[in-house]
Amino acid sequence: MKRLSKRSGVDSFSRIYVENKALEYPRTKEILKKFKHPNIIEIDHYKNVFNRPRQNFVRQKAFQNLILAVKDDSFLYEGPDICESFGNDNFYYASAALNCIYDCHYCYLQGMYQSANIVIFVNLEDFFVEVDERLNKLDSMYLSISYDTDLLALEGLLGYSKDWINFTKDRENLTI
Numbered sequence: 001m002k003r004l005s006k007r008s009g010v011d012s013f014s015r016i017y018v019e020n021k022a023l024e025y026p027r028t029k030e031i032l033k034k035f036k037h038p039n040i041i042e043i044d045h046y047k048n049v050f051n052r053p054r055q056n057f058v059r060q061k062a063f064q065n066l067i068l069a070v071k072d073d074s075f076l077y078e079g080p081d082i083c084e085s086f087g088n089d090n091f092y093y094a095s096a097a098l099n100c101i102y103d104c105h106y107c108y109l110q111g112m113y114q115s116a117n118i119v120i121f122v123n124l125e126d127f128f129v130e131v132d133e134r135l136n137k138l139d140s141m142y143l144s145i146s147y148d149t150d151l152l153a154l155e156g157l158l159g160y161s162k163d164w165i166n167f168t169k170d171r172e173n174l175t176i
């Protein structure tokens, strides 16, 4: 069953942690505009919050916070053999967001990370650059864009699915 975590809705994050270097990114400004009174806490690096030891995933899931960050590297990963590529060659995945506002009991995200907070990487354009670089070396690519999250559930806040779809429009050898 797909259920929202207790404090449902993307406008209900009580805290929004923002990396210093993410503050000036246009996507950060667009996301923050969606909140009437955002409680912003500046941080040096998202891992200082997200990877903090002794967090309780289940309790935190009921009071999720948002973390806006800049991903430095590794924008693409090879799809693991145990995951379905539906017969496509060159299966990759990209994780521009980590964790989900839903709380499906069967989801592998439960407890995958130490934190239940949601990380959004605001430099989506860097993901696009790396996809283009890889596409130049391949005949085709099959890319999972929502691997560690549910991007559509966050679409009202991020618009990332729309941007990925637009990105595919003149890249016929890319399937997302």
Ligand code: SF4
Pocket: 002, 100, 101, 102, 103, 104, 106, 107, 108, 109, 148, 149, 150
């Ligand atoms: S990622 Fe998918 S399966 Fe997991 S909690 Fe979100 S909606 Fe449910």
